[in-house]
Amino acid sequence: MENLITLVNNIQRACTALGDHGEESALPTLWDSLPAIAVVGGQSSGKSSVLESVVGKDFLPRGAGIVTRRPLVLQLHRIDDGKEYAEFMHLPKKRFTDFAAVRQEISDETDRETGRSKQISSVPIHLSIFSPNVVNLTLIDLPGLTKVAIEGQSETIVQDIESMVRSFIEKPNCIILAISPANQDLATSDAIKIAREVDPKGDRTFGVLTKIDLMDKGTNAVDILEGKSYKLQFPWVGVVNRSQADINKSVDMIAARRREREYFQSSPEYSHLAHRMGSEHLGKMLSKHLETVIKSRIPGLQSLINKTIIELEGELTKLGKPIAADAGGKLYTTMEICRAFDQNFKEHLDGVRAGGEKIYGVFDNQLPAALKRLQFDKHLSIENVRKLITEADGYQPHLIAPEQGYRRLIESCLVTIRGPAEAAVDGVHAILKGIVQKAIAETTELKQYPTLRVEVGNAAFESLERMREESKRATLQLVDMECGYLTVEFFRKLPQDVEKGGNPTHSLFDRYNDSYLRRVGSTVLQYVNMTCASLRNSIPKSIVYCQVREAKRSLLDFFFTELGKKEVSIYHGPNRMAQLSPHCFKMQQYMKLYPIIVFANTIFAVETVE
């Protein structure tokens, strides 16, 4: 049965090596499905001491105040013989045989993440201990729960620690080792409080009472240890760890364990409970419980792996065929993929796929509606006509016809067409961008290469932006041209009109009267409407010429010229595995773990039969 725990330990190691620490992910993580034991309790309640006693080694940083500032994932591996050693996940090639150096490395690695401050971090440190004297277990040491922030700590530290602890122990596969010091009232135990919140039935909570030797004279912990004060599903375990004085005197763990054993055996209050007290017993009990839990989890683990394998295989099928390793092959594939995208893009514009018709919508609805909203007639009110004509005359009133006034009035109307013209350019630009996005999503080949997809998208958007600028320049030029040179024929008719409608016998100054101004206004309106109708036709031509036709012709031209330089980064490295999303990459590795699980299941079947 020990094999099973070793297997689960190995799978956990593989998970962490592959970056699965049970964090948020699209698929369920394997780590979260594997059982582990988390040690929780108030600050200085004795969590690290319990861990050390279970391991039988002196290796954790000690001191006053907040010492454990990052979660420590501790995997114990029982080896048959040989010298015990430790390994950190972040130092894979280094074997530690000196456990004082392990303590120093935990402390240094904590500082590397949090600085030398009293801050905490939820990024775990992974440590494995290989020893003939340990039972196979995965234990997680967590920062101690606290009630107030001390000098140098952030105001949120109390809540931050609680959230971090909770994130570990609320997972249904987490076994909670709730540490409470015996020299404090159990009713105030932080460990029991939080454990009860996440595991109300107590199905996965183990109560550990530390500091029994420090209880006031005349009091004892018998009621708690017998489950009379606070009943848990599993029996309470009392421990006597090394005191600070023992640590300072470097009392070794073997001696400490012996002393602990003697303490329980020789105390009249506890001797009847001695067989189920102490850290040695705790270690064995946890290991046994872990075995039972793993047994019950194996079918679930298997189905999880089967499910993720099916999902992964589906994802791989979608990803398509692998890419050539040499530069020429890569370039060829890139060109092919880009061509496929370009083809999709064009099909939208040409009506094979939907989307291009929206451009006509801009010309047929948006532009005419915007032109209509300009309301030239309001702009040509008698007051405005009078104002502009008088201003244009200056100190010398016009003699025959208000030539300058006409020009100003016409120009002031036509210039407002720039707004709708610009809006039409922008409207078509937005539609083209939308079509690019659609075409990218529809190009299956691009799904395989996220970086290439981003690059192609960026290149297409940059081209569209350049085309928009050019289109704006050309389209506004059309409006400016109409302002810059008026159609002479239209005005040549004017004197006759004036003669017909006006009264030439009136004095010059009478010509500023309302009916004269109204006539001027209506002539201008006629001219402006004529020009506006012509622009309504020519603006779409300019936009199609500069943006739509150009996008069809040369959307990725610039990208192709730059491709030689970009080629390396687009692929994220030479092999296909690396092109997959990190998640997909991780799951592929899990597939390799599958035989281990099957093997574990075989052992499980054999054990059950036996």
Ligand SMILES: Nc1nc2c(ncn2[C@@H]2O[C@H](COP(=O)(O)OP(=O)(O)OP(=O)(O)O)[C@@H](O)[C@H]2O)c(=O)[nH]1
């Ligand atoms: N006498 C005695 N002292 C103990 C016992 N358990 C822990 N201590 C002492 O209590 C102090 C705190 O113990 P730790 O194991 O560091 O407590 P912790 O909960 O890990 O502390 P933080 O990680 O800082 O939250 C140390 O000085 C230990 O020596 C015990 O059973 N008896």
